[in-house]
Amino acid sequence: MSFQVTEDPQVAVHAEGEIDLSNVGEFALALDEAVRKSPKGFIVDLSDTTYIDSAGVQAILVAYGKVRNNNGRIALVLGNENIRLVLGVANLHVLPGMSVSEDVDSARRAVASEAE
């Protein structure tokens, strides 16, 4: 599992592999770093994530809360149907300031629009 924080130009957290209780701490640190770098919003790229449990969902919601304090946005990039179902249980897709995209470009646009 690897978590990378990139700026191109928007800040993005790229998670690859499985996210569960054993590595959710690293995932949360990456999200914190992204919040510090871009308090108004960033991309969470889960297109290469093969598994996420409720702990991973909780980490995203914590980061979402911090971004929402700045009226920012988090754009989720989902590639796996199972990931989508899990996040759906938590109703993340209906939260204000939270968008779900099929690809990174869509997500960039969503974040850029929020920044404008």
Next chain:
Amino acid sequence: MLFGSTAAVDHGRPPSRQLPAWVGYPVAVALEVVVTAILLLIQPYLPLGGYPVYYFLTTMVVAYYFGAGPAILAIVLGLFVYDYFFVPPLRTVFPSAETPVAWAGVVAYIVGTITVAVATVLIRRSKHRAERTADRLRDSEERVRVAVEAADLGTWDLDLVNDVAVRSPRHDEIWGYSEPQPEWGLEIAMQNVLPEDRPLIREAYERGIETGVLSHENRIVWPDGSIHWIAANGRFQYDSEGRPVRVVGVVADITERKKAEEAVLSQAELLLAIIDNIPVYIVIWDGQLKQFQFNEAFRRDMGWTEADAAEGDFMEKVYPDPEYRRQVEEYMQSLQPGFRDLKTTTRDGREVDVAWANVQLTGDRSIGIGINISDRKKAEEERAARAREVQDANEQLAASNEELAVTNEELEVTTEELRQEVEERNKTEAALREEQAHKLDFYRRTIEAATDGKLIVTERPEIEKLTGPPIASWEVLDSGDLKTVRHGFEATARSVGIDQSRLGQVVVAVGEAVTNAVKHARTGEASLHRTDGSLMLTVSDRGPGIPALALPDVALRPRFSTAGTLGMGYKMMIRFADRVYLATDDEGTVVALEFHISDQVRS
């Protein structure tokens, strides 16, 4: 001979048959008459000269056998008879002579008979004296022999120049030889002496040469190997130049005496050991209470020594009070039987309770035997004090009993009130428990209804009935094992025909169940079961369990968690499993997820 090796000893001499002294006088008269008659008879036929000679012989015989008195009688009588019959003029009673020759005969008679009588008496006395000396010597030898035999002594006479000893048979017996030895001397004797005792004998001889007296006691080894004690005593004899040439002495077997001495010594040591180690006081005193001896226990406990007792009045030190001391002294001198308790003062001024008993010893000495009864006295005092306390307590109890009688009545009333209160409380608790059971049952039914029958709150045994034996199991020790369980379940599920399109959701449900175990109990155990048409994953932990009243929130309220986390685990399990069974109490939680093998993907 006293020291002959084989000399026979005369055991006695028959007493002399001596005639009474007065017999000599008639014998003297008779002999004079007989001699004169014989001379007169033979004179006509055999003219003899020197008639006085025959009277000399007669006087000598009388003097020899009967002594001076009869001899004088014989001389006087003979003078008259000789003069009457043989000196002219004949037949004159008183001595008279006609011629010088006749006078010479008379004088010769007188001088001759007196001389013979005196000489004979002297010889007789000398003979008697020699006989008496010989008698005394025999008597002395007899006494020595008897003494030697009575003392069971062996005798010996050692020629120091030639180292040859003449011994009695008993001597050799004492040295262990039943038969007399052919040769014996100092060197031979030394070979029979225990080697470590030989220097003692050499020293005794060196000392004896100077003092003239030999005396030593030593051990010897008999031919049979046994060891015996002997005592030898002797006297040295020296030549004209003062060189020792002979030792004469006796030897005795003192083995029995030595054994007796050792036994006495051993008994004395034992007695001393007992006296000094026995835990009682022993004091010996004289009749005047001036001299004292103590045993070790008395010295140790009381502090007094014999030196203390020798200085001044010891009784005053031990019993300072004059009146008390007087009573004690009377008791000590009266030697009354039995024990008497006395307060005895120690050297450092303490008073110790001692029970003393007195015993009279030989002479004017007495012995006191004391037992320290301080502890007993203390116990008696404590017992008496306890008895007083008990008596006081009894009196107080008697007084309290009356108060208690009143209090008991009050207590009976109070107890009845308490009993009613407890009964009321038990009823209340029972009602509460019943209410809680109703509430829990209501919650179960509500949860089951709200989840459309997908979450069933049940009991542990019910889940065990549903699952049956496992086909795979995993131990979950920390979060690192979550992935292992998920992948293991996924592989098994795939092999048994779980719909591939649903597999990811199934894995999510399994992951949430195992994650809950790690999150709430740190460890857990997961097992996979195959039932008719279903796969069942059971996850059990030993965590604190879910409170019964929180079950609706855990199962139904969005984002509720008892662990402070997001609380979506059960929602996901309910969403992705076909049925969730939950059994939880304060000993842990068991979650069973049921997946129908033939189900289609749920959107």
